[in-house]
Amino acid sequence: MSKILVIAEHLDGKLNPSTARAVSAAVAVKPEAIDVLVLGDSVDAIAADAAKIEGVSRVLTVARAENAHPLAAVLAPQIAKAADGYSHVFAPSTTFGKDVAPRVAALLGVAQVSDVMSVEASHTFKRPIYAGNAIITVEANADHAVVATIRTASWPAANSGSNSAPIEALTLDVTLPTHTRFIELKQGSSDRPDLQSASKVVSGGRGVGSKENFEIIYKFADKIGAAVGASRAAVDAGYVPNEMQVGQTGKIIAPALYMAIGISGAIQHLTGIKDAGTIVAINKDSEAPIFEIADIGLVGDLFKLIPELEQAIG
Amino acid sequence: MKILVGYKRVVDYNVRIQVKSDGSGVVTDGVKLSANPFDDIALEEALRLREKGVAEEVIVVGIGPADLTAHLRNGLAMGANRAIHIVTNDAVQPLTAARVFLKLIEKEQPGLFIVGKQAIDDDANQTGQMLAALWDRPQATFAGKIDVSIESGATGKVTVTREVDAGLEVIEAELPAVITTDLRLNEPRFIKLPDIMKAKSKPIDSIEFASLGVEAHDHLKTTHYAAPAKRSKGVMVKDAAELVAALKQKGLL
Numbered sequence: 001m002s003k004i005l006v007i008a009e010h011l012d013g014k015l016n017p018s019t020a021r022a023v024s025a026a027v028a029v030k031p032e033a034i035d036v037l038v039l040g041d042s043v044d045a046i047a048a049d050a051a052k053i054e055g056v057s058r059v060l061t062v063a064r065a066e067n068a069h070p071l072a073a074v075l076a077p078q079i080a081k082a083a084d085g086y087s088h089v090f091a092p093s094t095t096f097g098k099d100v101a102p103r104v105a106a107l108l109g110v111a112q113v114s115d116v117m118s119v120e121a122s123h124t125f126k127r128p129i130y131a132g133n134a135i136i137t138v139e140a141n142a143d144h145a146v147v148a149t150i151r152t153a154s155w156p157a158a159n160s161g162s163n164s165a166p167i168e169a170l171t172l173d174v175t176l177p178t179h180t181r182f183i184e185l186k187q188g189s190s191d192r193p194d195l196q197s198a199s200k201v202v203s204g205g206r207g208v209g210s211k212e213n214f215e216i217i218y219k220f221a222d223k224i225g226a227a228v229g230a231s232r233a234a235v236d237a238g239y240v241p242n243e244m245q246v247g248q249t250g251k252i253i254a255p256a257l258y259m260a261i262g263i264s265g266a267i268q269h270l271t272g273i274k275d276a277g278t279i280v281a282i283n284k285d286s287e288a289p290i291f292e293i294a295d296i297g298l299v300g301d302l303f304k305l306i307p308e309l310e311q312a313i314g
Numbered sequence: 315m316k317i318l319v320g321y322k323r324v325v326d327y328n329v330r331i332q333v334k335s336d337g338s339g340v341v342t343d344g345v346k347l348s349a350n351p352f353d354d355i356a357l358e359e360a361l362r363l364r365e366k367g368v369a370e371e372v373i374v375v376g377i378g379p380a381d382l383t384a385h386l387r388n389g390l391a392m393g394a395n396r397a398i399h400i401v402t403n404d405a406v407q408p409l410t411a412a413r414v415f416l417k418l419i420e421k422e423q424p425g426l427f428i429v430g431k432q433a434i435d436d437d438a439n440q441t442g443q444m445l446a447a448l449w450d451r452p453q454a455t456f457a458g459k460i461d462v463s464i465e466s467g468a469t470g471k472v473t474v475t476r477e478v479d480a481g482l483e484v485i486e487a488e489l490p491a492v493i494t495t496d497l498r499l500n501e502p503r504f505i506k507l508p509d510i511m512k513a514k515s516k517p518i519d520s521i522e523f524a525s526l527g528v529e530a531h532d533h534l535k536t537t538h539y540a541a542p543a544k545r546s547k548g549v550m551v552k553d554a555a556e557l558v559a560a561l562k563q564k565g566l567l
Contacts, residue, residue, distance in 0.1 A: 011480055071485065072443065072446075072453055072455070073446065073451075073452050073453060076447060094479050095455075095456060095476075095477070095478040095479045096478070096479070098439050098443075098455070098456075099443065099453070099455045099456070100443075101443075102408070102439070102440035102441075102442075102443035102444045102447070103443045103444065103446060103447040103453065104447075105409065105440070105444065106409060106412060106443070106444035106445075106447035106448050107447050109409075109531070110409075110533055111407055111408075111409055111531075111533035111534045112408070112409075112438070112440050112444075113534065114437065114438050114439055114440065115437065124537075128437065128542070129435065129436050129437050130325070130331040130340065130434070130435060130437070131331075131434065131437065132542055133330075133331035133333075133541075133542065134331055134333050134340050134539050134540065134541065134542070135539070135540045135541070135542050136536045136538065136539050136540075137536065137537045137538040137539075137540075138534050138535065138536050138537070139534070139535045139536075139537055140533055140534055141533040141534075141535075144533060177450070177452075179451065179452045179487060179488040179491075180452040180453075180454075180485060180486070180487045180488075181485060181486045181487070182483070182484075182485055183473070183484040183485055183486055184483070184484045185478075185480060185481060185482070185483045185484075186481050186482040186483075186484070187480050187481040188481050196479060200566070224567060232497075235498075236498070241481070241482075242458065242477050242482070242498060243477070243478075243479060243480065243481050243482075249496070249497055251479065256566060257561070257566040257567075274542070274545060277566075278561075278564060278566060279545070279548075280557065280561070291547070291550070292547055293545040293547070294547075294548050295545075295548035295549070296548055296549060296550075296551055296557060296560055296561070297548065297549070297550045297551070298550070298551050298552075298553070298554070298556075298557050299550070300553075305554050308553070308554035308555075309554045309557065309558060311554075312554050312555045312557075312558040312559075313558055313567060
């Protein structure tokens with residue numbers, strides 16, 4: 001039988017929703033147990049949140065000052081140690097999981113399955129390659145632990161609230177390296193919904209034209225309660241910061257509503273949104289590739305159409 | 315100090331990938347191959363560090379069949395001092411690649427190993443992190459900015475700004491270290507004709523994979539390839555009012 005260890009992602013004392021998505025993938029393996037591992041300096045509130053997620057058997061915590069910031073070199077030896085006895089180690093395929101999971105896999109001497117989209121059997125998974133232009137079925141060797149990152153856009157967050165899994169503190173006898181130090185995290189301050197987990201996202205592209213013009217996107221997003229994203233072209237042009245990039249090398253998201261405004265729809269961008277519920281495209285070029293995949297398209301000048309949309313919404 | 319650069323050859327990013335109808339793979343016959351774009355960024359950064367006087371030598375390393383030399387020549391034409399070619403006809407998975415690179419590190423003793431954050435063929439995003447683990451050294455993944463300060467030889471530290479989901483994270487690591495590169499780190503230079511001529515006389519050291527004593531440890535078996543599910547083309551609306559009505563009907567507004 002399988003036993004799965006899910007690595008919790010958290011920031012500023014809050015559990016990241018990507019953790020509950022990784023739990024969904026763990027549930028799909030039909031294991032006998034799913035334990036969530038929380039590594040941090042102050043873990044209580046995070047562990048309490050994790051304990052509420054349906055499907056979680058236990059929450060294991062490691063509270064150490066060295067775990068204040070998610071440094072892969074510091075976390076990986078602890079995770080590898082805690083992984084003893086588990087058949088699978090799952091982490092969300094976010095920059096956090098992508099950073100730490102391969103380091104864990106190498107310490108365990110096993111391969112990693114990146115970006116799991118579906119679970120076919122306990123050791124058989126589907127994952128995208130070539131920017132999602134091909135989907136492969138991979139079989140991991142069942143004689144070893146499987147380390148995998150979970151493509152968050154492919155999995156709904158497991159329900160939270162009804163569970164109250166026991167929380168246990170772990171003491172791991174691991175010497176931690178001091179060769180890597182956290183200096184700072186520069187976060188974009190925003191009261192808007194989080195791009196990765198928002199149910200509505202409004203994104204702007206090169207067609208928005210400038211950093212100043214992007215205000216119209218922010219204003220519209222606020223009107224409908226949406227998170228704001230951007231195409232790589234808009235990020236590269238300096239209209240918005242990098243963490244807003246949606247696409248193959250940015251964030252891969254699956255909101256219920258995605259509105260692409262002034263985005264032509266390069267394949268790299270489409271890779272990031274193809275699991276969205278409804279895709280709306282607004283572009284002045286009726287030939288733009290975004291219209292090939294949009295559920296609803298509207299051709300026209302965004303600077304004229306957005307105010308009209310705001311008015312029509314009322 | 316020396317910098318080793320992982321330099322993978324992949325299907326060119328402009329090629330439209332076709333899955334074979336029998337599900338056995340993707341079509342690669344006659345398809346244009348190029349350097350992995352993230353590895354080009356890694357090489358560019360290594361060259362800039364050499365130009366700043368931080369490094370003396372930049373070495374590109376590749377794993378692949380006999381004809382990989384043509385690809386490594388491109389790395390030499392871009393400006394690498396020399397190349398190391400690990401010769402094998404088998405595709406290697408990230409853990410095996412990391413083990414190969416560790417062997418080269420033991421021999422070359424570089425201050426930095428720089429490689430793309432992912433290869434655009436398997437999109438694994440693993441090799442740099444695995445190498446750092448096996449080497450027991452720091453890793454700075456998804457680098458958007460790199461500052462190296464050398465104390466002497468290959469000792470010193472590197473400050474890396476990492477592109478993470480929450481924003482930009484700055485970390486400091488002691489050398490030697492592994493760095494994986496993100497898109498906005500730099501724009502790789504173009505190769506000029508005289509550089510291609512010059513590259514012809516630069517050395518490529520060929521080493522048989524089997525002679526390294528690395529166990530090819532490929533735990534993952536790919537059993538099937540499929541084309542992704544397509545989103546079908548939707549409807550066009552004529553104006554803002556019609557769009558809002560459609561979204562309200564779907565309960566999205």
